[in-house]
Amino acid sequence: MLGKRITSLRKKANLTQEQMATKLNITRSALSQYELGTRNPDYDLLIKIADFFDVSIDYLLRGEDHYKDKARELRKHTDVRFAAVDGREFTDSEKEEILADALRRIDGIEKLIEENFKKKNEDKN
Template identity: 50%
Template sequence: MLGKRIAALRKEKGLSQYELADRLGFSRGKLANYEQGTREPDYETLIKIADFFDVSTDYLLRGKDKSSNIITDDAKKVLNDPETFLAAKDGEVTDEILQAALEIITEQLKERRKSDK
């Protein structure tokens, strides 16, 4: 499944195996092995592929949550709205505020994992 997802993403971008391998910094043969499922990428390579296509590693591995952009524009809007936080401070914690907070925490954990490698 991982190989099929990589191949599909590559084709969506209109890239050949040679072009993608060159952009990622490895051989076409290595990429072909990933796409055919005869070889699996290490963690660093998996992250590099996910970052290149702007998808989550979870999407590459399991086909879920294609977006790597965890903090949505709506969440940013909520977080930058002082009235929303004043309302939350007064005890009016809405689902929108909780979702925005969860997205921020998730993004921070993701960044921490990247910096630990």
């Protein structure tokens, strides 16, 4: 699944394997193996790929369905409320998308905090 997500992101960015490999400073062959799922990137490269495509590592490893599953789980709790907008109630599908989007954004915020923390530590050194 990781390989398919990398391939999908690369294609959405209109990059060839050669172009992406060059940007990540790896061989085209290694990238091909990651995309085929015959080999997995190490942690540092996984971070580099996530940063390159501006996605979370969680997204690369778990995919979009993870957020939708989490949203469905959250909706089971009665304390999760959705206010009507302009007198219109949200459909169940819209509620799941709202929750999935919120979870993606939380991952993004965590990434920003991590980057700021890392930068702050680098500035101290």
